[in-house]
Amino acid sequence: MTGYILRRLIQFIPVFLGTTFVVFFLAWGMPGDPLAGKCGDRECPEAFVAQATEEFKLDRPLIVRYGYYVADLMQGDLGKSFTGRNVSEQLLAAFPATIRLALLAVAIEVLIGVTIGILAALRPGGAFDTANLLLGLVIIAFPGFVIANLAQLIFGVRLGWFPVTVSDAGSYYQLLLPAVVLALAHQVTLSRLTRTAVIDSLHSDYIRTAQTKGLRMSRIVGIHALRNSLIPVVTYVGKDIGGLLAGAVVVEGVFNIRGIGGLIVRSIRSHDGITIVGAVTVIVVAYLIINLLVDIAYAVLDPRIRYD
C-alpha cells in the first residue's frame, strides 16, 4: 500500500509539470492582445503597452516565458497577475469560500442522497422509488443556472429565508442556499447509485445469512448493506468534491460568491494568463490528491482490493 501511494505521488510530478505546460499554452494562446481593453473605452498609451510588455515578457517566445514561469514556480512563486497582485494571494482569498461551499454541498448531498437511496432501495419500484426517480430526472433536466436564479429569487428575495448573496469570504450560513442548489442536482445521481448498490447488497448471500440469523432489518441495512455499498458512493463523492473545488462557476456567479470558479472566469475573460495557470494547476493537483484518496478509501472499505 505504501509503495502504491508513493508511486502515485511520484506520478504527480510529471502530471503537475504537464498541466502547467498545457494550461500555460492554452492561457497565453488565447487569441487577441491581452493588453487590449485594459484602458476602458480608450486605447492604451504606448508607454503603458511598452511597460506591460516588458514586465510580463509578452514579446518573448512562449516557451521562453514558460521557462521563466517554471523557474519561479520552483521557488514557490506563482507569479504576479495583470491586476498587480500575487497569484498566491488571490488564490488564498478565493479558496476559503470555494472549499466551504464544496464541503457544505457535499455534506448536504450525501445526507439527502444516501437517505433517499436507502429508502428507495427498500422497496424498488414502489411509490417512493418511482416518485424519486421522476423528480430527480426533472431536476437534472433543468439547466443549473435557471434553478440557481429561481432559488435566489424565491427563497432569498421574496421569502427572505436565506441571505440573497454572499459577501467576501462567506460564512456557512450564507453559503447554505447555494450549497443546497448544488447538492440538489448532485444528490440525484448519488441517490440512484446508493439505491442500486444497496439493492445489490441486499440480494447478496451474506445479507440473506444475516436475515436467516434473525438480525433486524434496520441493522442489516444500516450496517452490512450500507458498508458494502459505499464504494461507488465514495467514488462519486470524491469526483464531486474535485469538481466543486474547481469552482461552481454558475452558482458562484448568481450568489456573488468570491470563489475560485469566478476567479478563473474573470482571469480568462481578461486574458490574465498567470492567474489562470496558477489557479488551474492548483485545481488539477487537488483532483489528483482526491483521486488518490478515493483509491485508498477503496482499499479501506473493501479489504479484497489490493494495489500491490
Place this chain on the structure above:
Amino acid sequence: MTETKTTIAMPGGLPGEFVENTRAGRSLTGEAATLLLRSPMVWVALAVLLMLVVMAVAPSLFTSLDPRQCQLLNARKPPSYGHWFGFDIQGCDVFARTIYGARASLVVALLATIGSTFIGGAVGLLAGFYGGVTDSVVSRITDVVLGLPTLLGAIVILATLGSGDGSSIIRLALVLSVLGWATESRLMRASVLQTKQAEYVRAARIAGAGDLWIAVRHILPNSVTPLLVMATLSLGGYVGAEATLSYLGLGLQAPIISWGTAISDAQPYLASAPHMLLFPSLLLTVTVLTLVLFGEAVRRAFDPRSR
C-alpha cells in the same frame, strides 16, 4: 464549470455500476432489445423522440410562422391566440423559435455524444488493453482533462477554429467532445480490464493472435456495451450543456436558433416575463427527461439482475 461537467457526467452514473451490471455477451444484445420493447415507458419515450426528430427535420410542419421574423414592438408580449408561447425580447414568436430550435440543440448533443464516445472509447480501450505505463499516462491525462476549466478550453478551441460561417454547431460539438471524453474513457477502461480476463481472450492470445486483432475483434465488441448505454444517457446531458455554454456567452451564434440561446437570452427577465423562459425550458426538460428515461431503460435491459 462544474455544472456543465456534472450535467454531462451525471446521467451516466458510475463506471463501476455498468461494468458490474453488464457482463455483456453478444447474445445479450438481442435479448435486451426484446426486453426493452416490452416496457411501456420505452414506447412513450420513443414516441416523444420521434416527434422531436420530426421537429428537427421539418419544423415547418409544426408552425407556419417564421422564427426570424421579429418585430420589436411585439417584445415580451404574453401568450395569446395564434402566438401560443408569446413573444421573446426581440419580438420573435417563442413557439416558432422553440420548434426551430430543436434542430440545433439535438444535432449538437448528438455530435457531441458521438465525438466524446469515440474519443473516450478509443483512449479507454488503449489504456485498459495495454495497462502498465500506457494506463498510468492515460489515466493521469484523464485527470488533467477533468481538472481543466471547460470555459478556458471552450474559449481556446473556439478561437483556434476561427469563426467560419455556419459551422458553429460543429465547433460547439467539438468543444463538448474534446472536453467531455474523460468520463467515457474511464468507463471504457474499466470495462476492458474486465473483458481482458475472459477465457476467450486468453485463448485467442495463446492461438497467437496479434494485439490489434484481439483488441478490435474480441475485446471491443465485448466491452463496448456499457459505453453505448452511457452514450444514450449523456445525450440528454449535452442538450443541457449547450444551454449552459450559451449562458456563459460561448453558445451557438446567429442565425442558428437553439433552446440554449433562447433560455439564456430569457433568463434576465425571469421575474418580469417568465413565459419567454418557460417554454424553451419546458421543451428542453422534456427532451432531456425522455432521453434519460430511454437511457435508463436501455441500461436496465442490459442489466442481467433486473430480469
Place this chain on the structure above:
Amino acid sequence: MNRSTSLLALLAYGAICGTGLPAAAAEQGWITVSACAPAGPLIPTNTTESCGSDVLQPILAGLVTTDAKTGGVVYDIAEKIETTDNKVWTITLNKGWTFHDGSAVKARNFIDAWNWAAYGPNGQSNNDWFSTIEGYEDLNLKAPKGEKAPEPTAKAMKGLEVLDDFSFKVVLKSPVPTFKSQLTYKAFYPLPDSFFLDPEAFGAKPIGAGPFQFESGTPDTGYRLAAFPGYAGSRHPQLKGIELRIYSNEEAAYNDLIAGNLDLMRDIPASKLVGELWKTDLEGRVLQQPRANLQGLGMPFTDANAQLLKPGIRQAVSMSIDRKTIIDVIFSGIGQPATGWVPPGVEGYQAGACGEFCEYNPEKAKELLAKEGGYSGEIKIYYAGDGGAKPAMDAICNSIQNTLQINCLTSALSDNSTFRSFTRSGKADGPFPSNWTMDYPSIDNALIPLYSSNGTSNRGSYENAEFDALIAKAATEAPADSVRTYQEAERLLAKEMPRIPLWNPMTTVGYSPKIKGVSLYSNGRPDYSAVTLAE
C-alpha cells in the same frame, strides 16, 4: 507528499479561517454601495477602467471638479486658474488642504505627480494625458523601429514650474482652450510625497485629499471608506463612511437591493427595469440621469468590407435603425436616441449634429441604399459576448434587416480583449459597438481622441483633413469661438459616418429607504457628500 499536506492544510484553512465580515447591516452612519472589483492597483494615474475609478472617486480631490447639480466646472483645490493665451496657465492653490496622511497639499504634489505619470518607463495608462505639456517628448522617447525605446534622461517636463508652495505654472505645446476642463480628470490629481517612496503600497491603500479616506479593503473583500475629518473642501460628507461591496454580477446586486441588503446601487441593468414589478420593488427609490456617454456603432475601416466604406451605405444603415423603439424595449426607455457625437450635458453639445442621418426613416434609408447600388451579402455585427451587449445588437440587426432587407447577423466574440483586438486589427468586416465615456465634460474630448488623425483612441482608423484643420483652428481660438468651431467639426462627421451614433444611455441608480439626497456627477458616479441618512 509535501504537496498533499499543503492541500490538506489549505482545505483546513478554507474550512475554518477567514470567515470575513458578515454581510449584516453596516454600522451606524455607514452605507453599503455596490461596486465591482478594480482591475489593477488604485493609482489615479494608472486607473482607466471604471471599477477602479469608482473606488477612487470619493477618495480623491483635484484642482477643479464638476458640480453634481449644474455639470459645470468649479474650483476645488485651486483658488484660481488663469491664462491669457490658452497656452501658459498659472494655477494658484487654496491653502489648508491636507492629504489623508496629514501632509499638506502643495504645488509640487501636482508637478511631481504629473512628471511621474508622464515619464514613459513608469508605463502609466494615463500617460498620454500629459502629451499637451511642453517637454512631454523628453520623457517619452520614440522607439526605433523594432527596438525598445531608450531610457529618457529627463525626468521632469520643461513646461511645469513651481512658483511657490501654493502656485505653479503650466506651459502647453500649443493652446488648449479646454485645459481647465481636462483638469477635472483624475490623472491631474495631486499625489502625496509618500506615493513616490512606495507606489505599490499606495496602490493597495490610496491616499487623496477627497472627502472620504481609504480605511481598508482589497478587490476580494470590498472596501471601507471613512469620512475624512480633515477635509478642507466644500463637499463635506454627511455620512460616517461608505462600504463598497464587490459584485461580479449586477443581477446579484439588484436582488440584494430589493431585498434590503444594499443601500445604493449604480447602474441597475435594463433587464430589471421591465414591466411593473420593479416599480413596486423599489417604490420610487430610483434616480435616472443622463450620463456623458455615447454608444455607437464603429464601422469597418479597411476593405475587409468595401461596401461599408461607402458613406451612403453607412448613412442608410444608420437611418434603418429604429433607435427609439430599441431604447423603449431593450433599455426600458432609459436613454435617448443620439443625434450627434457629443453627449448632452457636455459643454458644446448641439442637438441634431448628425441631422437626418441619425433619424429612423425607412423610406429614405431604402432610397439611399438604392442610390448606392444596393448591398450584396450580409451585414455581420460583432460584439463581446461577456458584456451584455447581445439584446441591443440583436435588435439593431433586426431593425436593419427589416428595413433594408439585408440579411443581418450578430456574432459574439468570447470577451472584451478578443473583441477589441479583433476590431482594432481591421479584420472586422462588419460594424461593432463602439462606446465613448467622456473623461471631462467638454466637446473636444468627444471629438479629438476619436476622429482626429493622431487621436489617442483613433489609431489611424479615421482620417479627414478638413476635420483635422478645424480642430487645429479651434485650439487657437478663444473658448466661445473654439466651441463653435468644434461644433462645425462635429457636423462634418455626418458626411462620412466614422461611427454611427446610437444612443446616450442614462444611469439608473436605486437606493434603500435608509438614505436620501442621492445625486450623480455627469460621469454617472454618485456624489456621496450629498447623501444623508433618512431618519
